[in-house]
Amino acid sequence: MRNTLEDLNNHLFEAMERLNDEDLTEEQLDKELKRADGMTKIAGQIIQNAELSYKVMVHMAEYGYSDAVEAGAPAMLTTKGGE
Secondary structure (H helix, E strand, O other): OOOOHHHHHHHHHHHHHHHOOOOOOHHHHHHHHHHHHHHHHHHHHHHHHHHHHHHHHHHHHHOOOOOOOOOOOOHHHOOOOOO
16 A cells, blocks of 8 residues: 555655755755655644544544444545454
8 A cells, every 4th residue: 555654754754864965955955945844744734634533443442333434434544454
């Protein structure tokens, strides 16, 4: 599967590594900073979305729903193969 939180983590570390490149010109650094700022904003939204999904799953578990699909949860809140 692509676009997991692990992928997000890898992308953020890659961005940090690019920013840490001491061979960047001023222009390249400015470009990377703008790119990193955009990535940070998007990453924050993805993390908030994941946190909300987790809270929904915890709530469902508290009320005895063992199957998110059966409970009518959106597909993004479900797991495949018992994962």
